[in-house]
């Protein structure tokens with residue numbers, strides 16, 4: 508059976524009702540500003556107001572047909588998204604280049620907490636162990652994404668790189684198609700209507716039942 512690696516961006520979650528971070532605003536402030544490291548450090552209360560209230564759509568979103576088809580086809584996922592919808596769809600192998608919204612991390616001691624954990628799930632959360640302010644386990648703007656080496660490893664030996672709903676403007680994800688070409692992994696790009704085009708393409712490749 509073919510081994511598919513899917514690189515996904517915000518476009519795959521549009522049909523789940525999620526706007527892209529680049530365009531969204533909350534209480535008149537651009538989300539792109541709210542989600543910077545410097546804003547988090549200077550205004551943790553306002554940052555967490557947004558995290559607990561403004562991100563409600565992200566916590567309530569459901570995977571759409573594109574996420575579900577990739578899970579059914581057993582695709583390995585490399586995603587720029589922080590919405591957790593690939594896991595919600597049942598995908599087992601998911602590399603989240605920009606982290607996720609499900610967890611809070613203590614950067615002092617490295618402990619991860621579920622964002623639903625009652626010990627931390629309100630106001631500006633602090634680590635129960637050392638009282639440091641927790642940070643959502645996402646790569647904020649001004650921070651460096653991780654996992655690129657792992658992404659290259661996942662790509663090696665793949666039969667396809669399927670690029671879905673990403674404008675490929677953000678490093679490191681934007682380099683993956685070039686690495687795929689060097690590794691002689693064919694690249695298929697799907698930008699629009701992922702919830703229709705992804706299942707259709709997977710069926711054409713006989714990776715999904717008709």
Ligand SMILES: [Zn+2]
Nearest residue numbers: 613616634637
């Ligand atoms: Zn800690």
